[in-house]
Amino acid sequence: MQRPLDVLGSSTDKKIIVRTKNGENIVGTLRAFDSHINIWLDDAEIQGESSIKLGKVLIRGDSIVYISPGQ
Amino acid sequence: MQRPLDVLGSSTDKKIIVRTKNGENIVGTLRAFDSHINIWLDDAEIQGESSIKLGKVLIRGDSIVYISPGQ
Amino acid sequence: MQRPLDVLGSSTDKKIIVRTKNGENIVGTLRAFDSHINIWLDDAEIQGESSIKLGKVLIRGDSIVYISPGQ
Amino acid sequence: MQRPLDVLGSSTDKKIIVRTKNGENIVGTLRAFDSHINIWLDDAEIQGESSIKLGKVLIRGDSIVYISPGQ
Amino acid sequence: MQRPLDVLGSSTDKKIIVRTKNGENIVGTLRAFDSHINIWLDDAEIQGESSIKLGKVLIRGDSIVYISPGQ
Amino acid sequence: MQRPLDVLGSSTDKKIIVRTKNGENIVGTLRAFDSHINIWLDDAEIQGESSIKLGKVLIRGDSIVYISPGQ
Amino acid sequence: MQRPLDVLGSSTDKKIIVRTKNGENIVGTLRAFDSHINIWLDDAEIQGESSIKLGKVLIRGDSIVYISPGQ
Numbered sequence: 001m002q003r004p005l006d007v008l009g010s011s012t013d014k015k016i017i018v019r020t021k022n023g024e025n026i027v028g029t030l031r032a033f034d035s036h037i038n039i040w041l042d043d044a045e046i047q048g049e050s051s052i053k054l055g056k057v058l059i060r061g062d063s064i065v066y067i068s069p070g071q
Numbered sequence: 072m073q074r075p076l077d078v079l080g081s082s083t084d085k086k087i088i089v090r091t092k093n094g095e096n097i098v099g100t101l102r103a104f105d106s107h108i109n110i111w112l113d114d115a116e117i118q119g120e121s122s123i124k125l126g127k128v129l130i131r132g133d134s135i136v137y138i139s140p141g142q
Numbered sequence: 143m144q145r146p147l148d149v150l151g152s153s154t155d156k157k158i159i160v161r162t163k164n165g166e167n168i169v170g171t172l173r174a175f176d177s178h179i180n181i182w183l184d185d186a187e188i189q190g191e192s193s194i195k196l197g198k199v200l201i202r203g204d205s206i207v208y209i210s211p212g213q
Numbered sequence: 214m215q216r217p218l219d220v221l222g223s224s225t226d227k228k229i230i231v232r233t234k235n236g237e238n239i240v241g242t243l244r245a246f247d248s249h250i251n252i253w254l255d256d257a258e259i260q261g262e263s264s265i266k267l268g269k270v271l272i273r274g275d276s277i278v279y280i281s282p283g284q
Numbered sequence: 285m286q287r288p289l290d291v292l293g294s295s296t297d298k299k300i301i302v303r304t305k306n307g308e309n310i311v312g313t314l315r316a317f318d319s320h321i322n323i324w325l326d327d328a329e330i331q332g333e334s335s336i337k338l339g340k341v342l343i344r345g346d347s348i349v350y351i352s353p354g355q
Numbered sequence: 356m357q358r359p360l361d362v363l364g365s366s367t368d369k370k371i372i373v374r375t376k377n378g379e380n381i382v383g384t385l386r387a388f389d390s391h392i393n394i395w396l397d398d399a400e401i402q403g404e405s406s407i408k409l410g411k412v413l414i415r416g417d418s419i420v421y422i423s424p425g426q
Numbered sequence: 427m428q429r430p431l432d433v434l435g436s437s438t439d440k441k442i443i444v445r446t447k448n449g450e451n452i453v454g455t456l457r458a459f460d461s462h463i464n465i466w467l468d469d470a471e472i473q474g475e476s477s478i479k480l481g482k483v484l485i486r487g488d489s490i491v492y493i494s495p496g497q
Contacts, residue, residue, distance in 0.1 A: 002102055004109040007129040017125075020491055021093060021134065022447060031428055037109075037131055038430040038463075044494070054443075057494040058433040060463055060487070061131070063447065065091055068115070068128040073173055075180040078200040088196075092164065092205065108180075108202055132202070136162055139186070139199040144244055146251040149271040159267075163235060163276065179251075179273060203273070207233055210257070210270040215315055217322040220342040230338075234306065234347065250322075250344055274344070278304055281328070281341040286386055288393040291413040305377060305418065321393075321415055345415070349375055352399070352412040357457055359464040362484040372480075376448060376489065392464075392486055416486070420446055423470070423483040 008033045011069040016041070019065045024048075026059065030069075037061035079104045082140040087112070090136045095119075097130065101140075108132035150175045153211040158183070161207045166190075168201065172211075179203035221246045224282040229254070232278045237261075239272060243282075250274035292317045295353040300325070303349045308332075310343065314353075321345035363388045366424040371396070374420045379403075381414060385424075392416035434459045437495040442467070445491045450474075452485060456495075463487035 011030050018026045018039055025048075028041030038061045044054040082101050089097045089110055096119075099112030109132045115125040153172050160168045160181055167190075170183030180203045186196040224243050231239045231252055238261075241254030251274045257267040295314050302310045302323060312328030322345045328338040366385050373381045373394055380403075383396030393416045399409040437456050444452045444465055451474075454467030464487045470480040 002111070004103050004105055004111040004129050006103065007111050007127055022449065022491060023093065024491075026492070032430050032432065034430055037129075040428070040430040040433050054492070054494045055496045056433055057492050058430050058463075059492040060490050062133065062488065063491040064131050065093060065095075065134040066097070066125070066128050066130040068125045070126045073182070075174050075176055075182040075200050077174065078182050078198055094164065108200075133204065135202050136164060136166075136205040137168070137196070137199050137201040139196040141197045144253070146245050146247055146253040146271050148245065149253050149269055165235065179271075204275065206273050207235060207237075207276040208239070208267070208270050208272040210267045212268045215324070217316050217318055217324040217342050219316065220324050220340055236306065250342075275346065277344050278306060278308075278347040279310070279338070279341050279343040281338040283339045286395070288387050288389055288395040288413050290387065291395050291411055307377065321413075346417065348415050349377060349379075349418040350381070350409070350412050350414040352409040354410045357466070359458050359460055359466040359484050361458065362466050362482055378448065392484075417488065419486050420448060420450075420489040421452070421480070421483050421485040423480040425481045 005033070005035070005037070007069065008037075008067065014069055016067055016069045018059055018067050020059065020063050021065055022063070026054070026057065028054070028057065037064055037067070039064070039067065076104070076106070076108070078140065079108075079138065085140055087138055087140045089130055089138050091130065091134050092136055093134070097125070097128065099125070099128065108135055108138070110135070110138065147175070147177070147179070149211065150179075150209065156211055158209055158211045160201055160209050162201065162205050163207055164205070168196070168199065170196070170199065179206055179209070181206070181209065218246070218248070218250070220282065221250075221280065227282055229280055229282045231272055231280050233272065233276050234278055235276070239267070239270065241267070241270065250277055250280070252277070252280065289317070289319070289321070291353065292321075292351065298353055300351055300353045302343055302351050304343065304347050305349055306347070310338070310341065312338070312341065321348055321351070323348070323351065360388070360390070360392070362424065363392075363422065369424055371422055371424045373414055373422050375414065375418050376420055377418070381409070381412065383409070383412065389416075392419055392422070394419065394422065431459070431461070431463070433495065434463075434493065440495055442493055442495045444485055444493050446485065446489050447491055448489070452480070452483065454480070454483065460487075463490055463493070465490065465493065
């Protein structure tokens with residue numbers, strides 16, 4: 001039986017993109033997540049015309065629309 | 072007795088469209104869901120003038136307006 | 143003793159209109175609902191200048207403003 | 214000891230106005246309510262330059278700003 | 285030990301102003317409140333260039349920014 | 356072990372500023388707070404080009420972005 | 427087993443940036459946090475064309491999009 005959060009379980013230490021409700025795309029390496037879908041990324045940056053480097057970041061689950069590890 | 076989430080139960084491994092609160096339509100193959108209506112799609116893309124490929128994606132339930140498997 | 147959700151209980155297999163918080167009116171045949179007011183419609187379409195056919199759809203309760211079976 | 218929901222308890226089968234968070238005023242006859250302030254109205258219509266008749270309607274409590282039976 | 289809701293407890297049957305999240309100021313006489321900060325006002329009106337009389341009104345707690353009995 | 360709400364515990368009877376989600380800054384003397392971060396201020400006013408005096412005010416916790424006692 | 431909130435645990439007494447849902451960046455020294463991700467910062471200021479000094483501040487968890495200690 002698969003569950004949606006398995007998407008995250010199989011992406012640990014891989015690069016993912018997080019889309020936030022305020023319309024930003026944050027890219028980084030997934031280090032940890034919890035049942036609220038709070039996300040810890042390393043080497044994160046906000047994508048845009050000129051990217052903004054964040055480094056380590058904790059993203060609150062309830063600010064997130066979707067999360068994608070790509071293929 | 073039918074329940075609303077049966078719409079998802081009968082759509083596993085089928086193509087569905089997810090409408091998010093920020094106005095995007097994400098199309099992909101349903102792999103898993105849970106009681107919060109968190110959704111795991113494969114081969115997902117955001118529909119628009121030019122589609123954006125996401126591949127595998129986890130969509131948070133509370134960001135979703137509706138989900139449709141079509142006919 | 144009547145309860146608000148009786149409006150839905152008496153509308154099963156009838157045509158209803160669902161108004162969502164993002165301002166769309168979705169019309170379809172009510173198949174099932176639950177205590178969160180998640181709604182399963184069949185033969186659904188989004189009303190507008192040109193209607194958009196959805197077919198079967200699951201609408202999340204917390205995206206809904208009101209639901210009306212008409213008379 | 215009075216409680217706020219007594220406003221609804223004393224308004225059953227009377228005409229009330231419901232103000233929703235998306236800025237609409239819905240007028241109708243109160244048939245039932247619950248602790249979430251979900252509301253069932255009969256003979257409801259959305260007030261505006263030209264009123265829109267809804268007939269029977271279930272309004273979700275968390276979409277409501279205020280409810281008034283008038284005097 | 286004082287608690288924030290004591291502001292309401294000491295304002296029963298007095299005139300208060302309620303600021304809602306949609307930017308309206310509703311003035312009226314406080315009759316009752318509960319732990320969700322649902323508010324029952326009598327003789328209420330919405331302040332503005334031309335006030336709108338509501339009479340008796342139930343305001344949902346989660347639509348409220350602040351409540352003030354003035355001095 | 357310090358906790359975030361200690362910021363409020365050490366500010367009782369002192370002047371604080373409360374930033375609300377609708378963009379207003381409310382300044383006043385903190386009288387009480389609870390675990391929901393509901394706030395009771397005395398001698399409160401809304402800051403702006405011309406300040407608006409509120410006197411005593413109860414601010415709902417879920418309307419608040421941040422609270423600062425300054426230095 | 428790492429958890430997302432470890433990002434905060436390892437940042438106590440260090441400078442972090444907090445991005446709020448209303449689009450402000452607040453920079454300060456992390457003193458404490460809790461499971462709701464309520465945050466206590468010292469020496470905080472709101473970044474912008476001209477920074478606004480806040481000093482000590484309590485930021486409500488549900489107003490936060492992300493938190494970053496940088497590298």
